[in-house]
Amino acid sequence: MSDIFSHEKTQERLDTLNAFIDAQANKNDALIAVLHRAQEIFGYLPSELQLYIARKLDIPASKVYGVVSFYTFFTQKKRGLHTISVCMGTACFVKGSEKVFHAFTETLGIKNGETTADGKFTLRDVRCIGACGLAPVVMVDDKVFGHVKDADVEAIIAQYAEKGSE
Amino acid sequence: MAKQRTHIMVCGGTGCVSSQSLEMIETLKALIADRGYEDEVGIVKTGCFGFCGQGPIVKIHPDNVFYVQVKPENLAEIVDEHIVKGRIVNHLLYQEPTSLKHLKRHDDMHFYKKQYRIALRHCGLINPEDIFEYIAYGGYEALGTVLTDYTPEQVVANIKASGLRGRGGGGFSTGLKWELTAKSASDQKYVICNADEGDPGAFMDRSILEGDPHTIIEAMTIAGYAIGASTGIIYIRAEYPLAIHRLKVAIEQAEINGLLGDHIFGSNFSFELQIKYGAGAFVCGEETALIHSVEGSRGEPTKKPPYPAVEGYHGKPTCVNNVETFANIPPIVLKGADWFKRIGTPTSPGTKVFALAGKINNVGLVEVPMGTTLREIIYDIGGGIIGGKAFKAVQTGGPSGGVITKADLDTPIDYESLKAIGSMMGSGGMIVMDEDDCMVNIAKFYLEFTQDESCGKCTPCRIGTKRMYEILTKITEGEGTREDLRKLKTLGHMIKDSALCGLGQTAPNPVLSTLHYFADEYDAHIDAKHCPAGACKALAKYDIDPEKCIGCTACARVCPVQCITGQPKMRHTIDAAKCITCGACYTACKFDAVIRP
The missing domain is CATH 3.40.30.10 (Glutaredoxin)
Incomplete structure (x- = not known):
């Protein structure tokens, strides 16, 4: 388990992400763009966050994981400073x-x-x-x-x- | 606006920006203001000049004086000497590696002399973040002409007649691609610009996007009109933040000025542009994989046909062209297909941008007419090999291409001729290698790359390249056998024939090509357990330090394979091909002159 949702600014971060997701005109296409934004906000994409995004976009979590693990730009591990x-x-x-x-x-x-x-x-x-x-x-x-x-x-x-x- | 007598052009491309060129622009502005010249002297942040190895670059216009490797502490000198007193600052001029002469003028430099710039025409000339500078240089005139005077069919016919071929590597006729997409009946069609420059060692697309973003917007809009699409998508690498920023600025400016959006130039044609980010997958350069990535999925290729021209983005007809290809469109529209056909070779008209890198003096982007020989590019434009070392090979086509040796240096470059000598055009990366580069190691490097980038969908690519990589590792570690060479060849041809997409089909090329041209290096690794270039660490042999050796002959006497030669009292040498790394010489030497591997 990661501590991704235990940060003091978690709610603020989630609000930013939610606003971005809601602003997407075409939710079907949006996954990669959403992951980029999520990684910008949270720094990395652990499985809890992937699941959150999957539910928000109403797509299988396996698809989110498939995309995250496919592209080298996305990281599932917390990075250093x-x-x-x-x-x-x-x-x-x-x-x-x-x-x-x-x-x-x-x-x-x-x-x-x-x-x-x-x-x-x-x-x-x-x-x-x-x-x-x-x-x-x-x-x-x-x-x-x-x-x-x-x-x-x-x-x-x-x-x-x-x-x-x- | 006051009329300015001089412009100081500072490169704002990625290479120079990383050497603080943006901070230098601010310093220059302050210096000019301090000296009271702000009305007469303008400071322009331009796109990439292409001569990245010599950055940061500052050019004084209209004097045409080209300063290289400018540091912040040189700026006051440039302003006080050149701008105020009109004296050229000699020590900041480019010094030619061969003649050692300092060259004042931009066009005196061999690096620029043989170039012919179409795709890079505005790079280093205009401020990419100012639409009016683009317009002042004829920008959006081609779009205006097309929308007011041409039918879509005429635009397609014109591009087809020009003979322009895809600059991303495939070399497919751009006009034909447009025609196929135009002919596919559909309520919605798409134009996609492939800006996911994945070939390591190629950076021309990045330079064009950073230095001349409007040209891509203009060309995509023309393509949209020609094929009947109202939406364009630029698929760009997330690793190119500066290019993304400039594109966003350019799109906004184009929209404000009515050059994107509804009823462009008062016509019935409307076109909108979106930006989509890649996320670091080489295979996304393949058009079907790219489309899947734009759709937000894993970038895995699918079988063709159906081609994207028939069934692409969301199942609709889609035309995918590369950045450099698009950059050629506005000039072709303005100057005509016949003009374009007069440049280059009959089968490959026009120019090609190459990213010259590796062991070469003048590193950077060069645009030359097709048909220019490699010798001209490497020796005339590139200024030859660093440190006067011996040229060994040049790799074109990146991980999909092959090596070209000395014997083929005089081949005029075009799509066909490169293919004939076992390489390919690719996106234009050109990596020059010298005597210190081990070709087996280079082949291994490329295989590691493709193996890493293989999407895993088809077996030949997923497992085949892995096996090839393992065999190459074995050889570079001195464990290779003759049987391995045979396996490499069989496996290579098998993958070429059976892989699903372009990535897999071309992945064995670096191995097959080095096996063909540098068989002796593979043999040396296998038979003598020796790396002729001295690059493979596992095969490193003992060596003698010429400074410390006094010629006592102690080492030569103990060597069991007689691989050490030298007259008494003279420096001794070890024949690395014969050395069995037993270490006897190391123990025998009393002067610490034998160097352990």
């Missing part, structure tokens, strides 16, 4: 992104898709963010770091570790 995405697209790969990724796993002590014990960082690989001119590329949340070398990894992490939780 900051998400570090290392690009593993071809352009970055030939420029040595594997080494950069390895440096992140070593420094953070976690594997692909995992979150650090303190909940600060989630590490994942992504398939091309379209900034091939800057390869190898690392994205921390929405900020893009270009021409990253394995030696730069510690500095990047330090930059965010200090920020703490807000």
Whole structure:
């Protein structure tokens, strides 16, 4: 069980989601759009939330799960405060992104898709963010770091570790 | 509005934005105001210039001076020297890697010289968030012409006559697709723009959407008129937030100005546009899978026929075209099919945008006429290989394509010629590889990708690519056998013949193509347990540090397979192909000169 509905702002969040769902002109098509919005609001899509959405849209929960698990953009696990995405697209790969990724796993002590014990960082690989001119590329949340070398990894992490939780 | 003498154009594409170009625009505005030039000098946030490897880019118009790798601390210098005193800031100019000359003008640069821009015509030229700049450059004129002077049949005939083919990779005739959708009788039809650029290493669609969003709106509206659709849907990757933002701005502006909505240009034609988000699935580039995704379901492909032109979105006739394809439509309408046919090759008219990346000096987006050779793209436009290393291969068509070797560098590129040499056009990703790249490892990389992205619906793709990936892993770890090579080939051909959709049918291509052109590398991995490029870690061998080796010959004397050579008192070397990694040399060396793998 996740604690998705035990957050103090749960009702507020659900209201936002409900308003979005009600505003959809075509409920049949809306599932992916709703999931995008739900992930924006709640951060991730655990099964309780999937069930909630299924009931709200009046579709089987299995369909919701099918879609959530199909697309890599959706996550069913709670993410850390900051998400570090290392690009593993071809352009970055030939420029040595594997080494950069390895440096992140070593420094953070976690594997692909995992979150650090303190909940600060989630590490994942992504398939091309379209900034091939800057390869190898690392994205921390929405900020893009270009021409990253394995030696730069510690500095990047330090930059965010200090920020703490807000 | 005051007439401005100079414009400072700052790239607002994703690459440059990530290097703080937007903050630089604010700094420039403040600097210009501080020096009292705000009436004379305009600052324009443009779309991508294409030269992403050299970003952030600042261009001064009309002087045509092109500054590269501009940092915030350079801005005051640009304003005080160039804008105030009229002196060019030499150290910020682009330095050509071959001649080492600093080039002042945009059009002197080899990177731009051989390009011919149709799809990218406005990128780096106009402010994508201002509809009036688009209109000033002839925007919406094609739509106006079509709605007032042409019948839908004439529009279709015109596009068909131009010979334009789908730029997303398939290469199907765009005019024919429109014609088929136009002929399907239905009360409702749809136009869909495929902006789910999934090919890793290709970013032209993103650049067009970010740099010239109105061109897509205009072209989709023209398509809607031609096929009889009143609704258009742009299916875009959620990973492209900037492109999504600019599209939203553009759609709103078009609606306000009566260029989208009811009775466009006072005609009887009405058209509305919606944006739908993808969620990261490569297979959604396939049109039937894309349509299912737009409908809110898993993006799994279905069997064709029925084609979307007959039965697509919600069972209605649907025309799906790619971003770059759409970007070609307004110029074809304005300049005519004959103009377009004069560019490129007879079977593939027009231009193609390629995303040049990998081990190449000039990384970025290049648009060249079809029929340009790879040699021209890599050496003239791309400025050759980084660090003067040896060119090994270029991969086109991404995970669906294949490698092209030195022997085929002079092949004029079009849909047919690339297919003939075992690759494909694809969406235009072009990854250049040098001597340090192991082709077996690259094939493994692509298979890992397709295996990961396989939707799992059909067995050949779901299980077949997994088995191929396992065999490749085995080979890169030095466990491969001859039998594995035979299996790879049989399996590859079987998947090609039996997979349901384009993803599966083309997934074996990187393996089959590298097996064909780089058989010797596979052999080395299997027979000598040696990776010639030195990329496969499991096969790494001992090496000698040239700085530390004093030529004592101790290592050569203990080597059981005599793979160490060198004169006494001279640097010794290890033949990695023969080394059995026994470690005897490492133990024998007293100078710490032998490097362990």
